[in-house]
Amino acid sequence: MIKDFLVLSVNNLKRRRLRSWLTMIGIFIGIAAVVSLISLGQGLQNYIDDQFQQLGSDKIIIQPRLLGPPGSATSESLILREKDLKVIENVRGVKWVMGMLVKQGSVQFKDETTISYYFGANPEDLELLSEIQSYKILNGRDLKKGDKYKVLVGYNHAFGDIWDNSMEIGNSIEIEGQEFKVVGIIDKIGNPIDDAAIYMTKDVLKEILNIKDEESQIIAKTDEGFDPQEVADNIERKLRKSRGEKEDQETFNVQTSEQLLETFSNIFAVVQGVLVGIAGISLLVGGIGIMNTMYTSVLERTKEIGTMKAIGAKNSHVLLLFLLESGLLGLVGGLIGVSIGIGLAKGAEYIALIYIGTPLLQASLDPIIMFGALGFAFVIGALSGLAPAYQASKLKPVDALRYE
Secondary structure (H helix, E strand, C coil), rough: CCCHHHHHHHHHHHHHHHHHHEEEHHHHHHHHHHHHHHHHHHHHHHHHHHHHHHHCCCCEEECCCCCCCCCCCCCCCEECCCHHHHHHHCCEEEEEEEEEEEEEEEEECEEEEEEEEEEEEEEHHHHHHHHHCCCCCCCCCCCCCCCCCCEECHHHHHHHCCCCCCCCCCCCECCCEEEEEEEEEEEECCCCHCCCEEEHHHHHHHHCCCCCCCCEEEEECCCCCHHHHHHHHHHHHHHHHCCCCCCCCEEEEEEHHHHHHHHHHHHHHHHHHHHHHHHHHHHEEEEEEEHHHHHHHHHHHHHHHHHHHHHCHHHHHHHHHHHHHHHHHHHHHHHHHHHHCCCCHHHHHHHHHHHCCCCCCCCCCCCCHHHHHHHHHHHHHHHHHHHHHHHHHCHHHHHHHHHC
16 A cells, blocks of 8 residues: 555656655755765764874873964963973973974065965974874985974965965975075875974074073873873863962963863864754745645645545545655655765865865764764655645545545
């Protein structure tokens, strides 16, 4: 019987092909938006998870308490100092600690100028970056102690579209009026900021920017056998005492890599939820469209319903028939929406990778998401058709046959 009802439902939808397509527009737009947003969101979450796994659970990040990237602190009370680095270095359980100076400014190469981030670190600390990010020399050499005006450049300076003429080892660039020589090119990291950055020794960066004592970010690694959270708590307590600050009024943040990941995940989940909620409005509109179509169908097929009941069809049979029709509208709309959503997600991934040069936008085509979207579309369709189907099932055969 179900098979016969399915065949009948499909035939009924085919007879009203244009109306069926117009009804499904809201459904497949909503499903396409939900699938593409969730796929890209999950892909981004996976990428971030991989980056934090690479960072390692034994890392602790200390930075000024402010909204913005490292190096954007301007208030004297917010700035971290070298004495803070020394305090952290002497905390029990800290294996090593490194300070980085991060600033933004203009870079000139031949007749072109661009804005880039400057990363300043001690040469011995640059080796530790391999534990934090994919820091690897692709061409040339690393910075050495005593390098005065030598720089490393990110991957995009040599192989990206930052310059009309790509940089090479031995080229000269001008930073803050000072000429530097390129001695190394860093392999692609994947983050557009890092891949467009300029690396130099911290002392030289302080010199050209006239900075006496500042650390934009301090990264500590815990020794084996120590709990990173306990070490982080000790760092916070000792820094608070050293800087003369009260609890809950600190001008700095101390976070383990796991805390950073959790914070990011929570914020990202809220943002993704809002976006999916907005996309869900299209599903609501689609559901209303299906309901409207099914009400119209009931009116158009009143005599047909009367005939069905006159030859023995039960109320449940009529109800099931109309529910199947509305559910099929949702399901077909869902199939189209999933296909479009996959295309949109893959298209965004391709554009981000080829034209922007970042792997941040990666489509995660989880089968659970796809089948879940299809099931959801079918349920939306069926629920939207519930009221019209109930109305059809309650029609009296005599009244239905007399309907004009």
